[in-house]
Amino acid sequence: MAYPGHPGAGGGYYPGGYGGAPGGPSFPGQTQDPLYGYFAAVAGQDGQIDADELQRCLTQSGIAGGYKPFNLETCRLMVSMLDRDMSGTMGFNEFKELWAVLNGWRQHFISFDSDRSGTVDPQELQKALTTMGFRLSPQAVNSIAKRYSTNGKITFDDYIACCVKLRALTDSFRRRDTAQQGVVNFPYDDDMAAGGLVLPWGQWRRFAPQQPQQWC
Template identity: 70%
Template sequence: MYFPVCFVKQIQDGQISAEELQRCLTQSGISGSYKPFSMDACRLMISMLDRDMSGTMGFTEFRELGQVLNCWKSTFATYDRDHSGTVEVQELQHAITSMGYNLSPQAMNVIMKRFSMSGRITFDEFISCCVKLRALTDHFRRRDTSQTGNASFQYDDVRFHAYDVTVFKCFKPLMSDLGTLANFQWFL
């Protein structure tokens, strides 16, 4: 994997910023024939793994990102059946379901409106969607300590994730013992 070498070349302080991540991912070729990742997508990737809230990620997080990006790229390629570099809503639904998420039609509608400009999702937009889904799921799981599909949130939790709540509210719960998203209710 090219990611660790890229990490060393891009940074000197042991942390990687969104700008450095964008350069590194572009140089690595992870986006393949797709366009390079947007700065917004890179910021989302960092925030997904930024456990210390520094706005950067270290080598361990960077390596984890490389693994999930390769997985998501494979999933995207599987469902981009016409090799157009985009997936339609039905293909997106199948891709998301294959990753263990069971989303309502309303949630899929919100995702399409949030991440698509033309009714089709590009690779960059797909990665942004996957990052949001993972971040929201991880955040929910941390609060659902009894794994019942219910969680309580403080105002600050909601405020920091307010943008994410729009998508999150449309999920129909879940939390199985395998930790996959299935059927939870979001109560404010």
């Protein structure tokens, strides 16, 4: 049985600079990085950012196509994937990794936002998921759309959360479907873990649409 792949996407998005970068230690070459101003503008003296600071950073960057607050729960999810030392924060190098992944998601999102509204509707969402290899029933797509939409529209940050969580569930399922029959039995604890959808960063990064790759 084939399992979902991920789309390829090109291009990149770099925000306008903040100029000087207050707060947080700097390292050689970092201050020349166009992303460093955004990171350092919200980072503490320890050079780390938490979910609230990441929310401010992404909101100010305009990566979602506007300047409304980026979804805080999505930011918590992303920080947790990068939080290798369980500190609840991430450093600049992790932020750069995250930015590269977000660029891939942004390009993919834009390609299905046919009316350039800054959102996708359930039909556009289904097309996007199909290109990633997800073969979901209309009922499943409808349930997902209801969970992540507001008035039938799904924003960029909710789109990220939706796709990441789908990937987490798919990876959990695939590990257990050793016969590749499309059917598995989940122990209760594993089912709860899958429902929690805490996905290690390395797995999420593989799934992000940066380069074409076939999952099977």
